[in-house]
Amino acid sequence: MSLTRRLVFGSNPRRTIVRIAVLAAVSFVTFSWILIPMRADGASMQPTYESGSFHLVNRLAFTLHSPTRGDVIGIRLAGPHVLYVKRIIALPGERFEIVDGEVRINGSRLDEPYVQQRIPWNVPAVTLTSREYYVIGDNRGMPARDHSFGRIDASRIVGKVIF
Protein backbone atom coordinates (compact mmCIF):
# COMPACT_ATOMS: atom_id res chain seq x y z
CA MET A 1 0.00 0.00 0.00
CA SER A 2 1.41 3.41 -0.97
CA LEU A 3 2.16 5.97 1.71
CA THR A 4 -0.47 8.41 0.41
CA ARG A 5 -3.17 5.75 0.36
CA ARG A 6 -2.14 4.62 3.81
CA LEU A 7 -2.33 8.20 5.12
CA VAL A 8 -5.82 8.70 3.65
CA PHE A 9 -7.41 5.35 4.39
CA GLY A 10 -5.28 4.09 7.31
CA SER A 11 -3.95 0.58 7.67
CA ASN A 12 -7.46 -0.91 7.34
CA PRO A 13 -9.43 0.94 4.60
CA ARG A 14 -12.69 -0.93 5.25
CA ARG A 15 -12.65 0.02 8.91
CA THR A 16 -11.85 3.64 8.01
CA ILE A 17 -14.79 3.82 5.62
CA VAL A 18 -17.12 2.38 8.27
CA ARG A 19 -15.82 4.94 10.80
CA ILE A 20 -16.39 7.80 8.35
CA ALA A 21 -19.91 6.55 7.58
CA VAL A 22 -20.76 6.27 11.29
CA LEU A 23 -19.31 9.72 12.00
CA ALA A 24 -21.30 11.22 9.11
CA ALA A 25 -24.51 9.55 10.31
CA VAL A 26 -23.99 10.66 13.92
CA SER A 27 -23.19 14.22 12.81
CA PHE A 28 -26.27 14.31 10.57
CA VAL A 29 -28.59 13.13 13.36
CA THR A 30 -26.96 15.39 15.96
CA PHE A 31 -27.07 18.58 13.94
CA SER A 32 -30.45 17.93 12.32
CA TRP A 33 -32.50 16.88 15.33
CA ILE A 34 -30.61 17.47 18.58
CA LEU A 35 -28.25 20.45 18.36
CA ILE A 36 -29.56 22.92 15.81
CA PRO A 37 -26.96 25.39 14.56
CA MET A 38 -28.28 28.94 14.24
CA ARG A 39 -27.04 32.43 13.48
CA ALA A 40 -28.32 35.33 15.56
CA ASP A 41 -29.76 38.19 13.53
CA GLY A 42 -30.75 41.50 15.04
CA ALA A 43 -30.01 43.52 18.13
CA SER A 44 -32.70 42.32 20.53
CA MET A 45 -30.42 39.95 22.50
CA GLN A 46 -27.47 42.32 22.81
CA PRO A 47 -25.14 42.36 24.64
CA THR A 48 -25.52 38.63 25.40
CA TYR A 49 -25.61 37.65 21.72
CA GLU A 50 -24.31 39.93 18.99
CA SER A 51 -25.98 39.97 15.60
CA GLY A 52 -24.23 37.53 13.28
CA SER A 53 -22.90 35.24 16.01
CA PHE A 54 -23.36 31.46 15.73
CA HIS A 55 -25.03 29.31 18.41
CA LEU A 56 -26.51 25.89 19.08
CA VAL A 57 -30.03 25.11 20.28
CA ASN A 58 -30.32 21.95 22.36
CA ARG A 59 -33.68 20.37 21.54
CA LEU A 60 -33.36 17.84 24.36
CA ALA A 61 -32.76 20.44 27.09
CA PHE A 62 -36.34 20.39 28.30
CA THR A 63 -37.13 16.68 28.04
CA LEU A 64 -36.46 16.00 31.73
CA HIS A 65 -37.41 19.37 33.22
CA SER A 66 -39.40 22.44 32.26
CA PRO A 67 -37.79 25.69 31.16
CA THR A 68 -36.80 27.97 34.01
CA ARG A 69 -36.50 31.71 34.43
CA GLY A 70 -33.36 33.07 32.80
CA ASP A 71 -33.09 30.32 30.18
CA VAL A 72 -32.33 31.63 26.69
CA ILE A 73 -34.51 29.66 24.32
CA GLY A 74 -35.22 29.16 20.63
CA ILE A 75 -38.83 29.92 19.69
CA ARG A 76 -40.20 28.51 16.46
CA LEU A 77 -42.40 30.26 13.94
CA ALA A 78 -43.91 27.79 11.43
CA GLY A 79 -41.07 25.34 12.02
CA PRO A 80 -37.56 24.97 13.42
CA HIS A 81 -35.61 26.58 10.56
CA VAL A 82 -36.29 30.19 11.59
CA LEU A 83 -36.23 30.89 15.32
CA TYR A 84 -36.60 33.80 17.67
CA VAL A 85 -34.06 33.82 20.50
CA LYS A 86 -35.36 35.29 23.75
CA ARG A 87 -34.90 34.95 27.50
CA ILE A 88 -37.62 33.51 29.74
CA ILE A 89 -38.67 36.18 32.20
CA ALA A 90 -41.90 34.82 33.68
CA LEU A 91 -43.19 31.28 34.16
CA PRO A 92 -46.67 29.76 33.76
CA GLY A 93 -49.19 31.09 36.25
CA GLU A 94 -47.11 34.12 37.23
CA ARG A 95 -48.23 37.74 37.06
CA PHE A 96 -45.94 39.84 34.88
CA GLU A 97 -45.61 43.59 34.31
CA ILE A 98 -42.99 46.20 33.47
CA VAL A 99 -43.14 49.53 35.27
CA ASP A 100 -40.73 52.25 34.09
CA GLY A 101 -38.39 49.58 32.71
CA GLU A 102 -38.45 47.48 35.87
CA VAL A 103 -39.77 43.91 35.50
CA ARG A 104 -42.09 42.77 38.27
CA ILE A 105 -43.09 39.16 38.84
CA ASN A 106 -46.07 38.70 41.14
CA GLY A 107 -45.43 42.28 42.29
CA SER A 108 -41.75 41.76 43.20
CA ARG A 109 -38.89 43.40 41.31
CA LEU A 110 -36.85 40.97 39.16
CA ASP A 111 -33.07 41.34 39.26
CA GLU A 112 -31.76 41.18 35.68
CA PRO A 113 -27.95 41.32 35.60
CA TYR A 114 -27.93 40.50 31.86
CA VAL A 115 -29.62 43.82 31.00
CA GLN A 116 -26.99 46.50 30.41
CA GLN A 117 -29.12 49.31 28.99
CA ARG A 118 -32.63 50.12 29.99
CA ILE A 119 -35.18 52.66 28.85
CA PRO A 120 -38.43 52.98 30.75
CA TRP A 121 -40.73 50.47 29.05
CA ASN A 122 -44.18 50.01 30.48
CA VAL A 123 -46.15 46.81 29.94
CA PRO A 124 -49.54 46.33 31.62
CA ALA A 125 -49.88 43.47 34.09
CA VAL A 126 -50.84 40.10 32.67
CA THR A 127 -51.28 36.72 34.35
CA LEU A 128 -49.88 33.80 32.35
CA THR A 129 -51.87 30.64 31.77
CA SER A 130 -50.52 27.21 32.70
CA ARG A 131 -48.97 26.84 29.23
CA GLU A 132 -47.53 30.32 28.75
CA TYR A 133 -44.08 31.82 29.27
CA TYR A 134 -43.17 35.50 29.01
CA VAL A 135 -40.04 36.11 26.94
CA ILE A 136 -38.02 39.25 26.18
CA GLY A 137 -34.62 39.96 24.62
CA ASP A 138 -31.82 41.34 26.78
CA ASN A 139 -31.58 44.62 24.86
CA ARG A 140 -33.93 46.98 26.69
CA GLY A 141 -32.09 50.00 25.35
CA MET A 142 -34.21 49.88 22.19
CA PRO A 143 -37.81 51.13 21.95
CA ALA A 144 -40.36 48.51 22.98
CA ARG A 145 -42.22 48.92 19.66
CA ASP A 146 -39.10 47.73 17.79
CA HIS A 147 -38.62 44.71 20.03
CA SER A 148 -40.57 41.45 19.55
CA PHE A 149 -41.54 40.10 22.95
CA GLY A 150 -44.53 38.80 24.86
CA ARG A 151 -46.31 35.64 25.89
CA ILE A 152 -45.64 32.41 24.02
CA ASP A 153 -47.22 29.00 24.19
CA ALA A 154 -45.00 26.23 25.58
CA SER A 155 -45.37 24.33 22.28
CA ARG A 156 -43.34 27.03 20.52
CA ILE A 157 -40.21 26.37 22.58
CA VAL A 158 -37.74 24.44 20.41
CA GLY A 159 -34.90 24.17 22.93
CA LYS A 160 -32.30 25.95 24.98
CA VAL A 161 -29.54 28.05 23.45
CA ILE A 162 -26.41 26.52 24.92
CA PHE A 163 -23.51 28.08 23.07
Next chain:
Amino acid sequence: MTRARAVALAAVAIGFAGLAAWRGLPWGDEREIRATLESLAEGFNASTSDGLGTLARAAQLGSYFSDNVIVDLGPGSAAIEGRERLIGMAARLQPRTAAYRVVLDDISVETPGAQGTADVTLTVSFIRRDPATDEESTDAREFALQMIKGGGRWRIERATAIDTFRK
Protein backbone atom coordinates in the same frame (compact mmCIF):
# COMPACT_ATOMS: atom_id res chain seq x y z
CA MET B 1 -21.13 -12.28 9.14
CA THR B 2 -21.51 -14.13 5.85
CA ARG B 3 -21.52 -12.22 2.58
CA ALA B 4 -25.15 -13.17 1.92
CA ARG B 5 -26.25 -11.82 5.30
CA ALA B 6 -24.31 -8.59 4.74
CA VAL B 7 -25.96 -8.11 1.35
CA ALA B 8 -29.40 -8.78 2.86
CA LEU B 9 -28.78 -6.24 5.64
CA ALA B 10 -27.60 -3.65 3.13
CA ALA B 11 -30.68 -4.28 0.98
CA VAL B 12 -32.97 -3.81 3.98
CA ALA B 13 -31.17 -0.59 4.96
CA ILE B 14 -31.41 0.77 1.41
CA GLY B 15 -35.09 -0.21 1.32
CA PHE B 16 -35.82 1.69 4.54
CA ALA B 17 -33.87 4.72 3.32
CA GLY B 18 -35.82 4.66 0.05
CA LEU B 19 -39.13 4.36 1.87
CA ALA B 20 -38.23 7.26 4.17
CA ALA B 21 -37.19 9.39 1.19
CA TRP B 22 -40.38 8.49 -0.70
CA ARG B 23 -42.57 9.42 2.29
CA GLY B 24 -40.60 12.61 2.91
CA LEU B 25 -40.84 13.90 -0.64
CA PRO B 26 -43.84 16.02 -1.63
CA TRP B 27 -46.15 14.51 -4.23
CA GLY B 28 -49.22 15.59 -6.16
CA ASP B 29 -51.02 18.63 -4.77
CA GLU B 30 -48.39 19.29 -2.13
CA ARG B 31 -45.68 19.41 -4.76
CA GLU B 32 -47.73 21.80 -6.91
CA ILE B 33 -48.46 24.07 -3.93
CA ARG B 34 -44.81 24.23 -2.90
CA ALA B 35 -43.81 25.01 -6.48
CA THR B 36 -46.46 27.75 -6.65
CA LEU B 37 -45.23 29.39 -3.44
CA GLU B 38 -41.58 29.16 -4.49
CA SER B 39 -42.51 30.71 -7.82
CA LEU B 40 -44.33 33.54 -6.02
CA ALA B 41 -41.24 34.21 -3.91
CA GLU B 42 -39.02 34.16 -7.01
CA GLY B 43 -41.37 36.60 -8.71
CA PHE B 44 -41.22 38.92 -5.71
CA ASN B 45 -37.42 38.75 -5.57
CA ALA B 46 -37.05 39.29 -9.31
CA SER B 47 -39.04 42.51 -9.23
CA THR B 48 -36.02 44.71 -8.75
CA SER B 49 -33.83 43.29 -11.46
CA ASP B 50 -35.75 42.24 -14.55
CA GLY B 51 -36.96 45.65 -15.73
CA LEU B 52 -40.62 44.63 -15.88
CA GLY B 53 -42.92 47.57 -15.19
CA THR B 54 -44.11 48.06 -11.64
CA LEU B 55 -47.78 47.54 -12.47
CA ALA B 56 -47.10 44.56 -14.72
CA ARG B 57 -45.01 42.98 -12.00
CA ALA B 58 -47.73 43.61 -9.41
CA ALA B 59 -50.30 42.08 -11.76
CA GLN B 60 -48.08 39.06 -12.30
CA LEU B 61 -47.71 38.57 -8.56
CA GLY B 62 -51.46 39.13 -8.19
CA SER B 63 -52.11 36.11 -10.38
CA TYR B 64 -51.02 33.91 -7.47
CA PHE B 65 -54.05 35.12 -5.50
CA SER B 66 -57.75 34.40 -6.02
CA ASP B 67 -60.20 37.15 -7.02
CA ASN B 68 -61.62 37.37 -3.50
CA VAL B 69 -58.37 37.02 -1.61
CA ILE B 70 -58.16 38.37 1.94
CA VAL B 71 -54.76 39.29 3.35
CA ASP B 72 -54.88 39.77 7.11
CA LEU B 73 -51.65 41.19 8.51
CA GLY B 74 -52.92 41.17 12.08
CA PRO B 75 -53.77 43.82 14.68
CA GLY B 76 -52.90 47.35 13.67
CA SER B 77 -53.54 47.03 9.96
CA ALA B 78 -56.80 46.57 8.08
CA ALA B 79 -57.25 43.42 6.03
CA ILE B 80 -56.69 43.78 2.26
CA GLU B 81 -59.70 42.40 0.43
CA GLY B 82 -59.74 41.49 -3.25
CA ARG B 83 -57.03 40.87 -5.80
CA GLU B 84 -57.41 44.25 -7.51
CA ARG B 85 -56.81 46.08 -4.24
CA LEU B 86 -53.84 43.85 -3.50
CA ILE B 87 -52.32 44.53 -6.93
CA GLY B 88 -52.82 48.28 -6.50
CA MET B 89 -51.22 48.21 -3.09
CA ALA B 90 -48.31 46.06 -4.32
CA ALA B 91 -47.67 48.51 -7.18
CA ARG B 92 -47.72 51.51 -4.82
CA LEU B 93 -45.41 49.82 -2.32
CA GLN B 94 -43.02 48.44 -4.94
CA PRO B 95 -40.36 51.14 -4.42
CA ARG B 96 -40.22 50.15 -0.75
CA THR B 97 -40.61 46.39 -1.11
CA ALA B 98 -37.94 46.31 -3.84
CA ALA B 99 -35.33 46.63 -1.11
CA TYR B 100 -36.45 43.30 0.33
CA ARG B 101 -35.83 39.69 -0.62
CA VAL B 102 -38.17 37.01 0.67
CA VAL B 103 -37.26 33.47 1.66
CA LEU B 104 -39.84 30.80 2.50
CA ASP B 105 -39.11 28.19 5.17
CA ASP B 106 -40.91 25.41 7.00
CA ILE B 107 -43.70 25.06 4.44
CA SER B 108 -46.28 22.61 5.73
CA VAL B 109 -49.17 21.57 3.48
CA GLU B 110 -52.37 19.81 4.49
CA THR B 111 -55.09 18.90 2.03
CA PRO B 112 -58.02 17.90 4.22
CA GLY B 113 -61.67 17.62 3.29
CA ALA B 114 -62.83 19.07 0.02
CA GLN B 115 -60.92 18.48 -3.19
CA GLY B 116 -59.04 21.49 -4.43
CA THR B 117 -58.47 23.16 -1.07
CA ALA B 118 -55.37 23.20 1.10
CA ASP B 119 -54.16 24.68 4.37
CA VAL B 120 -50.56 25.85 4.42
CA THR B 121 -48.36 27.23 7.16
CA LEU B 122 -44.97 28.74 6.47
CA THR B 123 -42.39 31.21 7.68
CA VAL B 124 -41.69 34.18 5.44
CA SER B 125 -38.36 35.94 6.03
CA PHE B 126 -38.06 39.48 4.69
CA ILE B 127 -34.37 40.15 4.22
CA ARG B 128 -33.12 43.70 3.68
CA ARG B 129 -29.57 44.62 2.75
CA ASP B 130 -28.41 48.01 3.97
CA PRO B 131 -26.67 49.63 0.98
CA ALA B 132 -24.48 51.73 3.28
CA THR B 133 -23.07 48.93 5.45
CA ASP B 134 -23.90 45.96 3.16
CA GLU B 135 -25.30 44.21 6.23
CA GLU B 136 -28.49 42.18 6.04
CA SER B 137 -31.32 42.32 8.55
CA THR B 138 -34.16 39.82 8.70
CA ASP B 139 -37.75 40.16 9.81
CA ALA B 140 -39.64 36.87 9.86
CA ARG B 141 -43.38 36.26 10.08
CA GLU B 142 -45.45 33.11 10.26
CA PHE B 143 -48.39 32.89 7.87
CA ALA B 144 -51.37 30.57 7.54
CA LEU B 145 -52.66 30.29 3.98
CA GLN B 146 -55.86 28.88 2.60
CA MET B 147 -55.38 27.86 -1.00
CA ILE B 148 -57.84 26.77 -3.66
CA LYS B 149 -57.33 25.13 -7.02
CA GLY B 150 -59.08 26.58 -10.05
CA GLY B 151 -58.30 26.24 -13.72
CA GLY B 152 -55.54 23.78 -12.89
CA ARG B 153 -53.69 26.29 -10.71
CA TRP B 154 -53.37 26.77 -6.98
CA ARG B 155 -54.11 30.28 -5.72
CA ILE B 156 -54.07 31.92 -2.31
CA GLU B 157 -57.60 32.52 -1.03
CA ARG B 158 -56.65 33.86 2.37
CA ALA B 159 -53.35 34.79 4.02
CA THR B 160 -53.27 35.43 7.75
CA ALA B 161 -50.22 36.59 9.67
CA ILE B 162 -49.83 34.69 12.92
CA ASP B 163 -48.44 36.52 15.93
CA THR B 164 -45.77 34.47 17.67
CA PHE B 165 -45.95 36.71 20.72
CA ARG B 166 -49.11 37.74 22.53
CA LYS B 167 -49.06 40.97 24.49
